[in-house]
Amino acid sequence: MKILLQSSMACGFMAFFLAGPTSLIAQTDPEVRILSASIEMRKVVGKRTIRVTQGDRVQLNWQTDEKVELHLHGINQKTVVLPGAGGTMRFIAEATGRFPVTSHGFGNKAGHHHGPGALMYVEVYPK
Numbered sequence: 001m002k003i004l005l006q007s008s009m010a011c012g013f014m015a016f017f018l019a020g021p022t023s024l025i026a027q028t029d030p031e032v033r034i035l036s037a038s039i040e041m042r043k044v045v046g047k048r049t050i051r052v053t054q055g056d057r058v059q060l061n062w063q064t065d066e067k068v069e070l071h072l073h074g075i076n077q078k079t080v081v082l083p084g085a086g087g088t089m090r091f092i093a094e095a096t097g098r099f100p101v102t103s104h105g106f107g108n109k110a111g112h113h114h115g116p117g118a119l120m121y122v123e124v125y126p127k
């Protein structure tokens, strides 16, 4: 009896443990497309194009190794991204096209001056 009790407690713990990630997923909106991008040495690591479909609700999570203000042109999202804390852009992809993300300055430089070229692009395809 004692052994059975222990094993059922172990199962209960296991079920709780397994339920953890599921309940976390349930808390987020399943209709939001969550994407991420990371900046190192003032460049986006890996893929420099993010493709979404018109009408998508998008959450773009940023990480960086240096403070930067980012501007997603055309979709008009601006966010300050901090090392460790990161930064987030949320938008509904309404217009189709290719939209550049530029820096408005790394470190403590600020203002609306763009770095050389785009850091990456968001492409919105028609439905």
Ligand SMILES: [Cu+2]
Binding pocket: 071, 073, 102, 104, 112, 114
């Ligand atoms: Cu800008």
